[in-house]
Amino acid sequence: MEIFGSSGVRGVANEYLNPEFVCNIAQAAGSVWDADAVALARDTRTTGEMLGNAAASGLASVGSDVHRLGVVPTPGLQAYCERVGVPGVMITASHNPPQYNGVKLVGADGIELSRGTLERVEERLLAEDFAAVAWNETGREERIDDARDRYVEQLLAAVDRERIAAADLTVALDPGHGAGALTSPRIFRELGCEVVTVNAQPDGHFPGRDPEPVAENLADLGRLVRAADADVGIAHDGDADRAIFFDENGEFIEGDGALAALAAAELDAGDTAVSAVNVSQRLVDVADRAGAALSLTAIGSTNIITRIRDLQADGESVPVAGEGNGGILFPDYRITRDGAYTAARFLELLAAKPASEVIAPYDDYQLLRTDVKYQTDDERRRLLDAVEAVAREADATLDTTDGYRLDYGDSWVLARPSGTEPVIRVYAESQDPARSADLVERMHEAMVAARDGD
The missing domain is CATH 3.40.120.10 (Alpha-D-Glucose-1,6-Bisphosphate, subunit A, domain 3)
Structure with missing residues (x-):
């Protein structure tokens, strides 16, 4: 997909992500949904109201009424969509810096759109193929005041x-x-x-x-x-x-440690956990001990959610999924990342023992991450060429599901382009902190040398 990354569309507000672009995204999504009403919410970013207004205009122009929820967590919008049975648009850039904003699309089941549906929206967007309605059929707005409470x-x-x-x-x-x-x-x-x-x-x-x-x-x-x-x-x-x-x-508790602890409390023999290609060995070990399978995807909530839905459609039990960045899903509750729900489930574990003891079994590995920035497509290409060269020379098992993951048995390193920022992310994990640092440093040095022409 050209527009929608691993977690929606994001960019610097009023530059890449300007009101016209957001209006067009909403028109494209509304044209695909063909829904009588669409929910619209935002996080606290200063540009959220401006871009929310643009999205509301786009949705109304294709005939959808707009249920405006105001400032609500993304899982709050998703809960509303599921309860009322309407699709939704979330104006958020999640963890990105304050100058960023973004658009995330949610189905009428409260779940982020699958890759297939996002591709249909993107096709409409790129072709500017919007199902505009007559003046007397445009949508109206309704303020929803109880979305947070519900x-x-x-x-x-x-x-x-x-x-x-x-x-x-x-x-x-x-x-x-x-x-x-x-x-x-x-x-x-x-x-x-x-x-x-x-x-x-x-x-x-x-x-x-x-x-x-x-x-x-x-x-x-x-x-x-x-x-x-x-x-x-x-x-x-x-x-x-x-x-x-x-x-x-x-x-500080590493996110991979928290994911492993929560997964250990959920997984039974025959279950499947879902994570991304940067999965920690912690979760691999938890799944092995439980007799559960581990299914890996490209990085990003869209990919993980799509895999969960595919597995469930095949009759498989997926009680837990997520990544080590704190984005954890409990699909039996809802196929969404929900920080407050995840935290509440962690509190359940603390009823038996302190947090340090809950996490202690999963402290064996150290994960390091660094980012290498680029400014042009040519710099990006040089960075990825350098990563490929390192991968070809390495005595390791290569996985190219998303970027280049080199598995050395006792350690691994992954380099892959971010779906939301102009950076190549490098991850490495090992039981030996020096080994993790060495893997990151070697990949980082090769990339910087290629980018800067050294």
């Missing part, structure tokens, strides 16, 4: 409230000024937790930290955990579809 209520009903409340937990929460600031504090308080917060004021400038919930952005949360003597720290990205954790000592 989302919170259905989430609370889906987890073990009594188990969590009995654990008497203190939660340190960092919603990162995003949409989760309007829902997650309430969710955890109603689960019976004492909640202390940082960066909990909705603010599209993201003054406290960048939206991506990675260790280098979350120092304040670690300090808050220690200062409040909290049992766990929880961080979201801009649209709150991801959750990242700190243990009771204020130590």
Whole structure:
């Protein structure tokens, strides 16, 4: 797909992602859906209202009424779409920096569109083939004021409230000024937790930290955990579809470790877990011990969701899926990434033991990541040529599902283009931190030399 990446369309707002482009995306999606009504929501980004207005205009122009939900986490929009039976448009750039925004499309079942449906939307978009209606058939707007409340209520009903409340937990929460600031504090308080917060004021400038919930952005949360003597720290990205954790000592928990712990509690023999080609050995080991299969896809929620639906259509049980970035899915609940639901399921584990003990079995491997930026298509080509050259010379098993993954048995390295940013991402994992660093450094050096013409 030329336009839709691994998680929708994203770009710098009012430059690449301007109102005309967003209007056209909405027209194309509305033309494919041919729905009487479409839900529309946004995260807290300063350009969200502007681009939401553009999307509303595009949807109305093809005859769809627009249900405007306002600022809602992406899983909140998805819950609304499922409950009401309408497709949806989410204006969000998720974890990207404040100047970015984006568009994510959701079906009437509350699930992100499959690759096949996205390709149909993209064909309409590129051909400017929009099903515009007559002036007296254009859609109207309706404000929906209870979308956040209904989302919170259905989430609370889906987890073990009594188990969590009995654990008497203190939660340190960092919603990162995003949409989760309007829902997650309430969710955890109603689960019976004492909640202390940082960066909990909705603010599209993201003054406290960048939206991506990675260790280098979350120092304040670690300090808050220690200062409040909290049992766990929880961080979201801009649209709150991801959750990242700190243990009771204020130590950052790798997302792959949290995924492994949650998967271990879900998987039984005969099940299938779904993850991406950058999967950690932690999840591989968990699936092996459970007697479960592990199905790998290209990176990105769109690819993972499409694989889950295909497996379920074949009658396979898929109780857990996701990536090590905090985007975890529990398909029996809903085939969506939901940061608050993921966090609540993690709290269930803390009823039995502290977070540090929950994660301890999955601390054997160290995953490193770095990004190599490019500015032109020619630089991108040179970077990928360098990656291919390293792959050809390596004494490793090569997987080209998404980029180049080299598996050395005791370690692996992956280089692949981002679906949302002009970077090539490099990942490496090993039980030996020096080995991980060496694999990343060798790939990084080869790429930078090729890009800069050295």
